[in-house]
Amino acid sequence: MSQPRPLVIAANRLPVTRDADGGWQTSPGGLVRALLPIVQETRGAWVGWTGERDGPGDPIEAEGIELHPIPLSSHEVDHYYEGFSNDTLWPLYHDAIRESGYHSTDWEAYLDVNQRFAVRIANIAPPNAAVWLHDYHLQLVPALLREQRHDVRIGWFNHIPFPPLELFQRIPWRSEIIKGLLGADVLGFQRIQGANNFRAAARTLVGTEDLDDGLLRYDGRDLHVGNYPISIDVTDFELLASGRATRQRTAQIRSRLGDPEVILLGVDRLDYTKGIGSRLRAFGQLLDDGRLDPERHVLVQIATPTREGVEQYQDERREIEQIVGEINGRHSRLGFPAIHYLYQSLPLTELIPLYRAGDVMLVTPFRDGMNLVAKEYVAAHVDGDGVLVLSEFTGAADELKDALLVNPHDERALQDTIVRAVEMHRHERRPRMEAMRTMLEHATVSDWANAFLAQLMAD
Numbered sequence: 001m002s003q004p005r006p007l008v009i010a011a012n013r014l015p016v017t018r019d020a021d022g023g024w025q026t027s028p029g030g031l032v033r034a035l036l037p038i039v040q041e042t043r044g045a046w047v048g049w050t051g052e053r054d055g056p057g058d059p060i061e062a063e064g065i066e067l068h069p070i071p072l073s074s075h076e077v078d079h080y081y082e083g084f085s086n087d088t089l090w091p092l093y094h095d096a097i098r099e100s101g102y103h104s105t106d107w108e109a110y111l112d113v114n115q116r117f118a119v120r121i122a123n124i125a126p127p128n129a130a131v132w133l134h135d136y137h138l139q140l141v142p143a144l145l146r147e148q149r150h151d152v153r154i155g156w157f158n159h160i161p162f163p164p165l166e167l168f169q170r171i172p173w174r175s176e177i178i179k180g181l182l183g184a185d186v187l188g189f190q191r192i193q194g195a196n197n198f199r200a201a202a203r204t205l206v207g208t209e210d211l212d213d214g215l216l217r218y219d220g221r222d223l224h225v226g227n228y229p230i231s232i233d234v235t236d237f238e239l240l241a242s243g244r245a246t247r248q249r250t251a252q253i254r255s256r257l258g259d260p261e262v263i264l265l266g267v268d269r270l271d272y273t274k275g276i277g278s279r280l281r282a283f284g285q286l287l288d289d290g291r292l293d294p295e296r297h298v299l300v301q302i303a304t305p306t307r308e309g310v311e312q313y314q315d316e317r318r319e320i321e322q323i324v325g326e327i328n329g330r331h332s333r334l335g336f337p338a339i340h341y342l343y344q345s346l347p348l349t350e351l352i353p354l355y356r357a358g359d360v361m362l363v364t365p366f367r368d369g370m371n372l373v374a375k376e377y378v379a380a381h382v383d384g385d386g387v388l389v390l391s392e393f394t395g396a397a398d399e400l401k402d403a404l405l406v407n408p409h410d411e412r413a414l415q416d417t418i419v420r421a422v423e424m425h426r427h428e429r430r431p432r433m434e435a436m437r438t439m440l441e442h443a444t445v446s447d448w449a450n451a452f453l454a455q456l457m458a459d
C-alpha cells in the first residue's frame with residue numbers, strides 16, 4: 001500500500017493525564033511513546049477516557065494530535081470500569097485468582113460505554129483508517145464499529161491473558177463478547193496460549209472455522225488471530241541506565257540500604273495478580289530458617305498505588321502491609337529494616353537506579369499478560385550483571401528463558417529459587433544476563449507495534 005492508512009488508537013485511557021494547573025501532560029510509558037509518532041505522521045487520532053468522573057467530552061489538542069475524550073458518568077465508572085472491567089473480567093482473565101462478580105448492571109454499563117466508543121470512532125476516523133483498539137475494556141467495539149464503518153480496518157490487542165474456555169464460559173455474556181471481538185480484522189494476544197484459548201472459545205461458542213496461517217472464518221469473513229509479545233523502549237532504558245546521574249544514585253541507594261551483600265528487589269502495581277504477598281512470605285521464611293541473613297540480604301519492595309476504590313485492592317494492600325510489619329518486627333535492626341517497603345509511584349529517574357541496584361529481581365505474578373518490569377530490569381542492567389527470578393505464568397517467561405523460572409504457587413520452589421539467585425556465581429549470572437539482553441534488543445516496543453500494524457494495514 002503506497003499511502004499508509006491514518007491510525008486511530010482507542011484505549012480505555014487517553015495518553016494524557018491532568019496536571020496540577022488543569023492542563024494535560026503526556027503519560028509516561030513505552031506504549032504511548034511507540035504509538036504517538038505513528039498517529040502524528042498519519043494525522044490520526046486517539047480516543048479514550050480521561051480518568052475523571054463526569055470529565056470533558058470535547059476534543060483536546062495535545063502532542064500534535066487530536067484526542068477524543070469519552071466522558072464517563074459516575075455510574076459508568078462504578079459499573080463499566082470498576083465493575084465489569086475490573087471486578088468481572090480482570091480476575092477471571094487472570095485464572096480466576098479471585099471470585100468474579102457477574103452483575104447485569106455492570107454488563108449493561110459495559111455495553112453502553114463500548115457503544116459510545118464505537119460511535120465516537122465511527123464519527124472521527126478518517127476514510128480508510130486503521131483503528132487499533134486496546135484491551136479487555138473494549139471487546140465489543142470491533143463488531144459495533146464494523147456495523148457503522150465498512151471502510152476501516154479494525155485491530156484489537158489484549159494486554160492481559162485470554163483465559164481457557166472452562167473459565168471464559170462462566171461469563172453469562174460470553175457469546176456476545178466473542179461476537180464483539182470477531183468484528184475485527186486482526187486480533188492480537190501476548191502469548192500463543194492466549195490466541196489458542198480465544199480460537200477454542202470462538203469455535204465452541206459461535207462455531208468459527210480454523211483456517212491455515214492463523215486465519216479464522218466467521219460469518220463469511222476471514223480474520224487474523226496471532227500473538228504479538230509487547231516490549232519496552234530498550235534504547236531509552238539503556239541510555240538512562242548508563243548515565244552518570246543513574247550511576248551516582250545507584251551507589252547512593254546501596255549505601256543508604258547499609259551496603260548489603262545482596263539487594264533483592266520487587267516492583268509492581270499493588271495488584272493481587274502480582275504475587276507480592278507470597279514473595280514477601282518466602283523471603284520472611286528464608287530469614288526465619290537462617291537461609292538468608294538480614295545483615296547481608298535486604299529486600300526492597302516498591303508497590304504502585306492502583307484501583308484504590310476497589311475493595312479487593314484495599315484488602316490486598318492491608319495484607320501486604322501486615323506481612324511487611326510482621327517480618328520487619330522479627331528481623332529488622334535499629335536503622336536497618338529487613339524489608340524496605342514503599343507504597344508509591346516513582347519517576348523513571350528513581351526506578352532505573354533501583355533496578356541497577358537490584359542484584360536479584362523478583363517478578364513472581366500468579367498470572368500476567370507480559371510483565372514489563374522483568375524486561376525493564378534486564379534493559380537497565382547495562383553492567384551485564386544481575387539475576388532475574390521470573391514466574392512461569394508471565395508472558396515474559398516465553399522470551400526470557402535465561403531467567404530463573406519459578407512456579408509462584410510452590411512455596412518451597414520459590415524459596416529455593418530465591419536462594420539459588422542470591423548465591424549464583426558471576427560466571428553463571430553474566431552469560432544468562434547477556435542472553436536476555438540480546439533477546440530484548442531484537443524485540444523492542446517498536447518491533448511489537450510494527451508487527452501488529454503491518455498485519456493491520458495489509459489489505
Ligand code: ADQ
Binds near residue numbers: 160302369
Ligand atoms: P501492568 O499490569 O501494569 O500492565 P507491567 O507490564 O509490569 O504490568 O507494567 C507495569 C509498569 O508500571 C512498568 O512499566 C513499571 O515500570 C511501572 N511501575 C511499576 N511500579 C512502579 C512504581 N512504583 N513507580 C513507577 N512506575 C512503576 C498490563 C498487563 C501486563 C502487560 C502490560 C503491557 O497486566 O501483563 O505487560 O499491560 O501490555
